[in-house]
Amino acid sequence: MKRKERLLMLFFMSLLMTQLHAQDWPNFNAFKAANAALPPLEEAQQRVVFMGNSITIGWLDSHPEFFENKPYVNRGISGQTTPQMLVRFRTDVLAIDAAAVVILAGTNDIAGNTGPSTLEMILDNIKSMTEIAQANDVKVILCSVLPAYDYPWRPGMDPHIKIPKLNAMIKDYAEKNNVFYLDYFSALEDGNNGLIPSYTDDGVHLTRAGYEVMEPLLENALKVVLP
Secondary structure (H helix, E strand, O other): OOOOHHHHHHHHHHHHHHHHOOOOOOOHHHHHHHHHHOOOOOOOOOEEEEEHHHHHHHHHHHHHHHHHOOOOOOOEEEOHHHHHHHOOHHHHHHHEEEEEEEEEHHHHHHHEEOOOOHHHHHHHHHHHHHHHHHHHOOOOEEEEOOOOOOOHHHHHHHHHHHHHHHHHHHHHHHHHHHEEEEEHHHHHEEEOOOOOOEEEEEOOOOOOHHHHHHHHHHHHHHHHHOO
């Protein structure tokens, strides 16, 4: 199957799933059983929850070894936008005793997956997730949105222009509110606000090589927020 055909198939499957789960818009059921089955933390362990979309869950799929034997819990859902993540934030982060949350979100909002969204609206949702976490003593790592020059399933949305603007807004908010800002964008960007070709198959999602660039950056961030 050609890449374009595969992307179209994934897009239409995503639309179908959205229709099928219209009564569960934030997709609470995605991790309901997994959350209930989480083992208790060992002494001195601190649970880290990864909140995000296909890029986050793709990390687990592409490099599962990174998550093994660590108190890391991946709660990415493909196609999700920040309002959906905000609605399920308590269930998929607070309710499972997270000590820290890694929030990587916003690119699907720019793509318009759940309707038109301004950069200010995206930032507001990220702020709300951060404030909920902080109010419950959960440390927050706010990640830059990854580079994308264009969306193969939704061309013409100008992510190469909007993503750097959104990242600047996230960074400014993080610096003013004592939140760790993790800059993946600079490490993955090709000089034209797109992903370095060797790190992606479609210009948006990462290969294992791309995740391996992110991993040491994240672990250094965790050493800061969870000393």
